Amino acid sequence: PTMCLLGTNYRSHNGTMNCAHSVIELVTTSWPNAINDLQPTKGVVDGAIFTHLDDDTHLKQFLVGEK
Secondary structure (H helix, E strand, O other): OOOOOOOEEOOOOHHHHHHHHHHHHHHHHHOOOOOOOOOOOEEOOOOOOOOOOOOHHHHHHHHHOOO
């Protein structure tokens, strides 16, 4: 079957899409062959700025549950 890559997400805003792509970048950097490295997907609106991961402590808590 032919693969069709979609570049626009109509359900999520760019803040969510940027966060998701950051996680994909972390995974592909740490485990290069674990998942397909895809181009970032864009939302149709900018949305709110994602600020919950403003430092390494919050990032570690979010990704692996470290305190």
